[in-house]
Amino acid sequence: MGRTQNLIGPTGELNLEHNDLSTPDLAAIIDGLNECGFLTSISILNVAGNAFGDPGLELLAQTFLQHGNNMQLEKLCLQNV
Amino acid sequence: MLKNNISDNETILRNFALGVNNLPRLRRVYLSSNILRDNGVSALLSVLNSRSLQRIQLSMTGLTPTCLVNLEEYLMSERSRPLQSIRLNANLLGSEGLESMVKILKQMNTSLEEIELFSVGVDIARFSAEVSKRSSTELTVDAHLLHTPQYFLVRRMLDRNQILRRRTASNAAQLLLASRVLLLRVREVKTDDQLDSPLLFPLLELPYELRENILRMLNPLGFLSDSQQSKILAYAAAGESAGWAVEYIRWLELVDCHRFDWHHQYASSFRTTDPKEIEN
Numbered sequence: 001m002g003r004t005q006n007l008i009g010p011t012g013e014l015n016l017e018h019n020d021l022s023t024p025d026l027a028a029i030i031d032g033l034n035e036c037g038f039l040t041s042i043s044i045l046n047v048a049g050n051a052f053g054d055p056g057l058e059l060l061a062q063t064f065l066q067h068g069n070n071m072q073l074e075k076l077c078l079q080n081v
Numbered sequence: 082m083l084k085n086n087i088s089d090n091e092t093i094l095r096n097f098a099l100g101v102n103n104l105p106r107l108r109r110v111y112l113s114s115n116i117l118r119d120n121g122v123s124a125l126l127s128v129l130n131s132r133s134l135q136r137i138q139l140s141m142t143g144l145t146p147t148c149l150v151n152l153e154e155y156l157m158s159e160r161s162r163p164l165q166s167i168r169l170n171a172n173l174l175g176s177e178g179l180e181s182m183v184k185i186l187k188q189m190n191t192s193l194e195e196i197e198l199f200s201v202g203v204d205i206a207r208f209s210a211e212v213s214k215r216s217s218t219e220l221t222v223d224a225h226l227l228h229t230p231q232y233f234l235v236r237r238m239l240d241r242n243q244i245l246r247r248r249t250a251s252n253a254a255q256l257l258l259a260s261r262v263l264l265l266r267v268r269e270v271k272t273d274d275q276l277d278s279p280l281l282f283p284l285l286e287l288p289y290e291l292r293e294n295i296l297r298m299l300n301p302l303g304f305l306s307d308s309q310q311s312k313i314l315a316y317a318a319a320g321e322s323a324g325w326a327v328e329y330i331r332w333l334e335l336v337d338c339h340r341f342d343w344h345h346q347y348a349s350s351f352r353t354t355d356p357k358e359i360e361n
Contacts, residue, residue, distance in 0.1 A: 064097075078115070
C-alpha cells in the first residue's frame with residue numbers, strides 16, 4: 001500500500017506508462033490507492049502502452065462508476081503506444 | 082513489449098463511456114492507437130455524455146466513413162457540449178471525413194475549436210484551390226489540403242466557435258459582477274443616523290423580479306441563454322463562492338457558461354460561417 005501511495009507525483013499524476021501491467025496488476029494498484037484514500041486525489045492517470053486490454057478497460061470503467069463522483073481525474077491516457 | 086490492445090468490444094466501451102460520464106472533472110481522454118474500429122467508437126460515442134470532456138483523441142483507431150453517421154450524431158448533439166478538440170489522424174475517413182466536419186460545424190456544433198485530420202486519405206482532386214488565412218484555432222490536415230475551400234470554411238467556423246465561447250464566458254463574468262450588487266443582500270447593522278438617510282443605491286429597493294429583469298438586459302447581444310442567465314443569477318443571489326482556490330473555468334462549468342448554448346432563442350443569429358460578423 002505504501003509503495004502504491006508513493007507512485008503519485010506532487011501534482012496528482014500517476015504515470016504507469018509502459019510498465020507491462022496486466023489487469024490483476026492494475027486491480028492491485030487501484031485497490032491499494034483506494035485503501036489509502038489516494039484514488040480520489042489522482043488528477044492524471046497515464047496507463048498508456050501496458051498489457052491489460054479489454055478486461056483492464058472494464059476494470060477502469062467499474063472503478064469510475066463506483067468512485068468517479070469523488071475523483072479529481074482530469075486526464076486519462078489509454079493509448080496503445 | 083505487450084500493449085494495451087483495447088479492442089472493439091461494444092459492451093465494454095459503452096461501460097467505459099458511462100464511467101467517463103461519472104468523472105466530473107475529466108477534461109482529456111486519449112484512446113489513440115487502439116483498434117476500436119467503427120463499431121467500437123460508435124458504441125463509445127452513443128453513450129458518451131460528459132459535462133467536462135474538452136479533448137478526445139481517437140487517432141489511428143481503424144475508423145472508416147462508416148462511423149461518420151455516429152460521429153456526426155455525437156458532435157451535433159448536446160452530449161458533446163464541452164468538447165473543444167477532437168483528433169482523428171491516421172484513420173481512413175477519406176474526403177467524407179472533411180466534408181462531415183464542414184457539415185457538423187455548419188449545422189450545429191459551436192464548441193469545437195481544434196480538429197486534426199492528418200493523413201486520412203482525402204482526395205485532393207475533389208476540391209478546388211482557394212487561399213486560406215492564418216487563424217488562432219487549429220485544423221490540422223495534410224499540406225495539400227491547406228488551400229481548399231473546405232479547409233478554409235472549417236477553419237473559419239472553428240474561429241467562430243472560439244469567439245462564441247469567449248464572449249459567453251466574458252458576458253457571464255460581467256453579469257455575475259452586476260448581479261452580486263443587485264441581488265445579494267448583505268445583512269447590515271445600521272446606526273440610528275443611517276436608518277433615516279436615503280438609500281445610496283435605490284435600485285436595491287425594487288422587487289426581486291424587477292431587479293432580475295434589469296440584469297437580464299445586460300445580455301443585449303444574446304450570448305447567454307435564459308438558462309445560463311438564470312444559473313448566474315441564482316449563484317449570485319445565493320451568495321455562494323467558488324473560493325480562491327477554484328479556477329475560473331470551474332465556475333464557468335458550474336453555471337454552464339463554459340460553452341455557447343447553441344439551442345437558445347438568439348442562437349440562429351450566430352449561425353454564420355464568418356467570425357467577423359460576430360466580432361462586429
